[in-house]
Amino acid sequence: MTEAAQPSLPAPPRIRVAVDTPQHSGLSGPLDYLSPQALPPGSLVRVPLGRREMLGIVWPGEPSGDTDPALLRPILSSLDGLPPLSPAWCQLVEFAANYYQRSVGEVALSVLPPQLRELDGPKLKLRMKRAAKLGAQNSGSGETPAPGLPTLSPAQAEVLAQLDALLAAPRERTAPPPVLLYGVTGSGKTEVYLRAAEHALKQGRQVLVLVPEINLTPQLEARFAERFAGRRLVSLHSGLTPAQRLRHWLSAHLGEADLVLGTRLAVFASMPRLGLIVVDEEHDPSYKQQDGARYSARDLAVYRAHLEKLPVILGSATPSLESWQRANEGRYKRLALPGRIGGGTLPQVRLFDMKLLPLSKGVTTALTAPLIQALRTRLERKEQSLIFLNRRGYAPVLHCGECNWKSDCPHCSAWRVFHKGDRTLRCHHCGFTERVPSACPTCGNQDIAPLGRGTERLEEQLAETFPEARVARIDADSTKHKGELEAQLQAVHAGEVDILVGTQMITKGHDFRGITLVAAINPDGALFSSDFRAPERLFALLMQAGGRAGRDASQAARSEMWVQTWHPEHALYKALAKHDFEAFAQSQLAERESAGLPPYAHLALLRAEGRTVAAAQGFLDAASAYAQQLPEAMGVLIYPAIPMSVARVANVERMQMLIEAGSRGALQRLLWHWMPELHALKREHKGLLRWAVDVDPLAI
Numbered sequence: 001m002t003e004a005a006q007p008s009l010p011a012p013p014r015i016r017v018a019v020d021t022p023q024h025s026g027l028s029g030p031l032d033y034l035s036p037q038a039l040p041p042g043s044l045v046r047v048p049l050g051r052r053e054m055l056g057i058v059w060p061g062e063p064s065g066d067t068d069p070a071l072l073r074p075i076l077s078s079l080d081g082l083p084p085l086s087p088a089w090c091q092l093v094e095f096a097a098n099y100y101q102r103s104v105g106e107v108a109l110s111v112l113p114p115q116l117r118e119l120d121g122p123k124l125k126l127r128m129k130r131a132a133k134l135g136a137q138n139s140g141s142g143e144t145p146a147p148g149l150p151t152l153s154p155a156q157a158e159v160l161a162q163l164d165a166l167l168a169a170p171r172e173r174t175a176p177p178p179v180l181l182y183g184v185t186g187s188g189k190t191e192v193y194l195r196a197a198e199h200a201l202k203q204g205r206q207v208l209v210l211v212p213e214i215n216l217t218p219q220l221e222a223r224f225a226e227r228f229a230g231r232r233l234v235s236l237h238s239g240l241t242p243a244q245r246l247r248h249w250l251s252a253h254l255g256e257a258d259l260v261l262g263t264r265l266a267v268f269a270s271m272p273r274l275g276l277i278v279v280d281e282e283h284d285p286s287y288k289q290q291d292g293a294r295y296s297a298r299d300l301a302v303y304r305a306h307l308e309k310l311p312v313i314l315g316s317a318t319p320s321l322e323s324w325q326r327a328n329e330g331r332y333k334r335l336a337l338p339g340r341i342g343g344g345t346l347p348q349v350r351l352f353d354m355k356l357l358p359l360s361k362g363v364t365t366a367l368t369a370p371l372i373q374a375l376r377t378r379l380e381r382k383e384q385s386l387i388f389l390n391r392r393g394y395a396p397v398l399h400c401g402e403c404n405w406k407s408d409c410p411h412c413s414a415w416r417v418f419h420k421g422d423r424t425l426r427c428h429h430c431g432f433t434e435r436v437p438s439a440c441p442t443c444g445n446q447d448i449a450p451l452g453r454g455t456e457r458l459e460e461q462l463a464e465t466f467p468e469a470r471v472a473r474i475d476a477d478s479t480k481h482k483g484e485l486e487a488q489l490q491a492v493h494a495g496e497v498d499i500l501v502g503t504q505m506i507t508k509g510h511d512f513r514g515i516t517l518v519a520a521i522n523p524d525g526a527l528f529s530s531d532f533r534a535p536e537r538l539f540a541l542l543m544q545a546g547g548r549a550g551r552d553a554s555q556a557a558r559s560e561m562w563v564q565t566w567h568p569e570h571a572l573y574k575a576l577a578k579h580d581f582e583a584f585a586q587s588q589l590a591e592r593e594s595a596g597l598p599p600y601a602h603l604a605l606l607r608a609e610g611r612t613v614a615a616a617q618g619f620l621d622a623a624s625a626y627a628q629q630l631p632e633a634m635g636v637l638i639y640p641a642i643p644m645s646v647a648r649v650a651n652v653e654r655m656q657m658l659i660e661a662g663s664r665g666a667l668q669r670l671l672w673h674w675m676p677e678l679h680a681l682k683r684e685h686k687g688l689l690r691w692a693v694d695v696d697p698l699a700i
């Protein structure tokens with residue numbers, strides 16, 4: 001609304017404010033309020049909403065003007081003193097909200113530190129002072145000292161020369177292309193991040209580094225802190241206390257922190273001097289948020305870099321096929337580190353054919369005789385081994401041989417896992433836990449036995465087989481308490497562990513120096529999954545796992561990766577044996593192209609949860625019928641609703657419906673016209689509990 005449109009009366013001072021309105025209220029955009037003073041967009045304000053008082057953000061753009069001025073309510077206060085969030089930040093949030101089909105206010109408020117909601121102006125000022133002081137304590141001269149920097153390998157030097165050209169280029173007009181740093185495990189990608197960061201810091205810019213999981217932050221933080229001793233570094237992840245999170249966020253927002261290191265939520269960190277974004281292990285599924293706004297932090301990092309005309313580095317030894325394909329098309333710039341630091345080789349992959357074993361029932365298939373021999377050799381040489389089994393607990397199910405009872409969960413379509421340590425049966429979906437029964441609950445048979453094996457059982461078997469060895473286990477159960485994971489990793493690094501057993505927690509990122517044998521125990525499950533991304537994930541996981549072996553060049557030549565499989569002839573394993581990511585990617589991409597799957601098609605999943613299957617299905621069927629008559633549905637495939645792979649969780653039935661379009665735009669246009677109607681539709685479906693849309697879903 002321009003001034004000219006309102007001739008005589010002075011326009012009431014309206015502003016637009018993004019508030020966290022509930023999704024089902026149907027209020028999806030920012031709301032109009034009256035403000036006694038002009039407030040720049042990005043300012044934080046407190047506003048009334050219904051009977052509540054809420055934090056809001058003055059949003060860029062013209063107020064809607066819909067509401068009758070007499071009904072408009074004034075804002076309650078503004079948190080002045082805090083510099084406004086930048087227009088670019090608001091744009092990033094608005095893009096994310098639109099793209100992932102959530103309200104702007106919900107996304108904006110959910111990515112701010114929760115404590116901001118509780119503080120008034122004076123209290124906030126106090127916190128800001130403290131955050132600034134924290135910065136001052138940590139900072140030295142601000143100049144980067146050079147503590148004996150390693151000499152770059154020729155490949156690193158070559159990559160950095162190309163990166164420097166991108167980093168130095170003027171950014172006024174166009175954004176540099178995203179860089180895909182494709183470097184095998186142990187090739188020194190982190191050193192490249194460090195040098196690129198140094199470059200940006202020297203230009204007076206801030207650097208944002210994203211890592212997939214909290215448990216990878218401490219070691220990366222240590223490396224950055226050591227390198228940039230004079231700089232202010234903060235972390236942002238869900239493991240911080242609310243007070244820490246606010247302090248770190250403020251430090252970034254005020255431009256005091258030079259480096260921000262964090263998990264996916266850090267992609268939304270407000271950083272006024274941002275000059276470089278790094279996304280480490282860019283292929284990792286953890287970058288995708290699994291509830292609320294189901295955003296991909298990797299994809300948003302690329303968008304943010306484009307928006308702010310910044311360089312972004314996506315690093316991986318096994319890039320996502322999406323990124324790989326974009327590099328093939330020339331939209332991303334691919335820079336490669338093809339060899340390991342120090343010239344060490346990648347571990348030799350041995351595919352052990354389980355069919356060669358004499359067929360006998362029992363637990364020995366995990367520790368086959370040749371694997372035991374390989375482990376023994378390592379013990380004798382005082383080298384470390386790592387055994388990877390992606391299943392925690394003692395056994396995935398308990399079984400009665402008499403009546404065939406199995407330890408199913410009464411609330412989920414899943415087995416309850418047997419945990420021997422605390423003698424419980426635990427459902428990994430709903431958390432339902434009971435003590436292990438001493439006899440079969442249906443027939444009273446005393447002889448109930450575990451079926452299959454998890455990390456706990458493997459640890460026990462290893463300890464029995466090698467009584468002299470120091471065996472350790474790292475998984476979600478062994479690291480529940482604060483500090484446990486750090487202590488356990490430290491023990492591995494210090495050489496106090498001979499055999500390490502664990503889930504995928506131990507396969508990623510860690511720079512273990514003494515491991516010469518990595519074994520994967522029957523990882524075949526993913527080969528036959530109905531999820532088309534399962535092979536991609538498995539390949540990445542095994543490459544990562546293998547990458548933990550032979551990281552010390554002096555031991556690399558005798559390091560091995562052992563895969564125990566029933567399908568050694570499978571193309572995936574053949575490519576793995578040659579460390580040939582490129583061949584694997586090419587064949588997967590060819591398959592995806594002929595099947596019309598991402599990155600050649602664009603998907604969304606509509607999910608519904610109901611008290612009954614009929615309720616969930618009824619809603620999805622009605623949603624589908626509604627969509628089919630929209631003109632935007634032309635050329636978009638809407639599949640029939642099917643149960644999710646674990647259909648019932650905590651007594652809730654879960655269904656999903658796949659939507660497939662040839663282009664991102666076509667998918668977005670349909671969702672844009674379709675999703676707002678579903679709020680009304682939900683009210684007509686009584687047994688429906690929730691629905692949600694997942695754009696670019698990772699797990700199908």
Ligand SMILES: Nc1ncnc2c1ncn2[C@@H]1O[C@H](COP(=O)(O)OP(=O)(O)OP(=O)(O)O)[C@@H](O)[C@H]1O
Pocket residue numbers: 150151152153156183184185186187188189190191317341508509510511547
């Ligand atoms: N130029 C160099 N000279 C000597 N050592 C180096 C050099 N660059 C990196 N390193 C060392 O090599 C090891 C492997 O590097 P780094 O951890 O960065 O590899 P990476 O590519 O990130 O591996 P991964 O993908 O497996 O995590 C580290 O211990 C690192 O300190």
Ligand SMILES: [Zn+2]
Pocket residue numbers: 409410411412414427428429430431432649650
């Ligand atoms: Zn359950």
